[in-house]
Amino acid sequence: MTTNVPVIDAHPAVPSLPKNYLNCSAGFMSWAGTLDHKRIGLMYLIGTGIAFLAGGLFALLVRLHLWEPHGMLFSNETYNQVFTLHGAFMVFLFVIPAIPGSLGNMVMPLMLGAKDVALPRLNLLSFYLWITGAVLATLAIILGGFDTGWTFYTPYSLYTDQAVVSIGLAVFTLGFSSIFTGLNFIVTVHKLRAPGLTWFRMPLFVWAIYATSILQVLATPVLGITVLLVAFERLYHIGIFDPRLGGDPVLFEHFFWFYSHPAVYIMVLPAFGIISELVSVHSRKPLFGYKLIAFSSIAIAIISFLVWGHHMFTSGQSTYAMFAFSFLTFFVAIPTAIKEFSWVATIWKGSIALNSPMLYTLAFLIIFAIGGLTGVILGSLNVDLHLHDTYFVVAHFHYVMMGSIALAFFAGLHHWWPKMFGVMYDETLAKIACGIIFVGFNATFIPQFIMGSQGMPRRYATYVPEFAGYHMASTCGAMLLGCGVALMVYYLVASLLQRKPAMENQWGGVTLDWQTPTPPPLENFHTPPKVVHEVYDYSTLDLHSMQRPIS
């Protein structure tokens, strides 16, 4: 680790401390017992990164299996376990915690000009709960796996003889991790903003994390109670969801989606936040429609609680319920569209730097347009009756969850990588990897849109032979996507070994996270910062800080 003194500081009159958060202390306990938000963020990054790679491996196995109509690798039972693992790992261990846990932890207190989050011990507890959840999920695999799909639909999840209780406990524990993180961030945003940092001077990433946190605190308990009820039902046969005991399996669907629809926005709002930041910095232009974007985050957070029934259009709801759920589903399209338009308008007439974070951002904007627009197709009641539970839905939510959220995560990772470590990765390789991921992703999921609209149902270990061509194309795309991700992991890890120093302000950001030394010292700012400018005011940018290497 470099121990050099950062030359330039936001407050150069004050002598700089010689150490940053990475090298200020050493040893296992200095990490395992750390209360520093940046170290906790880094541990989240490693943890969720491993979960992503594991989930990705399961995805490649699924795609490989579907190369042939009869299935190439597994028995049906094993296939069902593998796709369940892919879904559960990606959703619960990666997509939900990744951005708030790693980048949120790392960057949000910096953006607020705070020394740390408001409740550092709770922050560490959140991380350990995540670890516990990950261990329980892995234990469920060792105990024989589970084959319910990540949705745990009853009554199948009550009858199957697999490790449902263990994975239920994992989800329950991960839920608490998520709630604690949300609670912590809400308090932090309310209490620890630097002097002068009014609500409407907050970077939009902070707004997005704030809206996400509200959702986490309000929605996650419902999931916790629901999986607990499933566990009780399995162990003690109470008769809540089991029709043989007078229970109602559709009640479970309501409970599950009451959490899991807001959860979609728990996943995607932080991604919106990252994109809002990056679009502004790399276009060197104030964000277009700042207030509208901030309010649309809150609007999405509220409306997202009222649309869960659109996952259940085929399950025989009353027509009045279908009317309301479809109407509100279309309504949520509007704030989402406003965001997309505002990002594009920000890029318009900007000073657009075509570096790797921006390329990932552009890839996000294109993919998210497809993901969002295909959601509109699914919102129509009669069309959804045809497309529900087909590969069209699979492709749609992968465009949102993998293509948009994971790509936004990658964009943010590339953007803040030099800030976090003080080193730069190989930009050429990064641009190549971004291109491979973009092409591979679309090659994987465009065929799925087509076969889905033709009637290919999801969660099929085998399929009618007429869909073979689409499945082959999709599998080829997935392999390409896998290569792109592998390349990304390679150059990111290599950058830590090669230690090519980053610039003080690598991309020319003007929010507070770029006003500390790189990498930041233990308590972020040598003197408490004051905010006197509006957010994204690029007239205040010290252009030379973009060309001065650290140390």
Next chain:
Amino acid sequence: MFALLTQDPAKINYVADPAKAPTLDAFGQLPELASTFGHVDGLFYFTYAVCIFFFVLIVGVLLFSVVKYHRKTFDQPAASNVTHNTPLEVVWTVIPLIIVMVMFAWGFDGCMDMHYAPHAASQNQFKATAKQWSWTFNYPNDPSQSFNEVWIPVDKPVQFVLESTDVLHAFYMPSMRVKRDVIPGRLQTVWFHPKKEGEFHLFCAEYCGDDHSRMYAKVHVVKQSVYDTRPWDQWKDATPAEAAASGESLYKQICASCHSVNGTPSVGPSWKGMFTKQGENYVGRQREVVEGGAKKTITVDDAYITESIQKPDQKKVAEEPYVKNAMTAFPTLEERKIKGLIQYMKSLADAK
């Protein structure tokens, strides 16, 4: 867990011809419509066109900006610092809002059409019973059932009453544009009006466990004259092999839930070893039964099997673990079908 198990392709019961590509509609995206639910296609393509318009707009502006305004020197400022434009923001809020409200009304109207069955459909009511992992069909005013295959008359609205005996399933016919979850403990219905003759897929669309993907039925939409010949109730028994094959399909429909053919004890005794082959003849095994309260040993033969199907309590098997279980009687099963079942039972003794 990750044992690489090879599968037996013969186990798959899809009937589709691998060489036959699906017939698509004129726009090449949805399967050719075979029912009257054309509003699904109409709204799908309308939304699709709107999506393509907005996608091209967004990507066009993006690419244009990237080409025209990319940063040439590191200190290049933005060409404009506009932070908002109220008329523009109102326009891009209101226009999408109007468009999605049109889609909503169109979709809701279509959904009402699919939700409420017309009287004619409820007069032509079939029943589909879903269980892991098969479909059983009952016909209106007809005692027969069929298994994983169903015949319906063309150009006559039809309603299916859906029942599940175990977990969630879903009744999905892409060509008819209908899907309905099958929920244990509830009776659901679905209706459509088939307009085209042909063979159509019926998939299970709600995940239901191990063989979810093999829970498949073929729907034959046929002329009324063909329907009147009751094609689901054909029986071939010209040769012993044909009779055994017919017997096997009937076994799967009505016997397999209680009797295995591989020796596994189930509700009733397995059929394996019921007969053994000695030269050209099939010889029945010895079996302990209770007749009129008295235990005795008999030799299994055609007469015993026939009696057991028609009056199962006459000579009840006395072996564990079956003693406590009672078999459903099939007193009306035709003699040729009983013979077919016996032929199938005997064929199990043939060298494989």
